[in-house]
Amino acid sequence: MTGLARARAEGKQLGRRTVEQSHGAKVKAALRLRSRGVGLRRIAREVGLGVGTVMRLVAKENKAHAT
Numbered sequence: 001m002t003g004l005a006r007a008r009a010e011g012k013q014l015g016r017r018t019v020e021q022s023h024g025a026k027v028k029a030a031l032r033l034r035s036r037g038v039g040l041r042r043i044a045r046e047v048g049l050g051v052g053t054v055m056r057l058v059a060k061e062n063k064a065h066a067t
Contacts, residue, residue: 021034027057037064 003007007014015059033042033043044051 019049019057023049030054030057031061034061 004014026049030043030047030049033046033055034040038046040054041047041051044054047054049057
């Protein structure tokens, strides 16, 4: 616990990396396919991401364009 507290105090990133950080090419491919009107399940299957992940990425992208 002390080591975790020290790491947080030093500003270290704890936990698993996000998909955006670790698989940027997959994220771009998924968003490109969605812009062409491809369905979420098909995108997930073709790109190699989970359906929930694709849904989250699409929602985040839509929110960014809405503002």
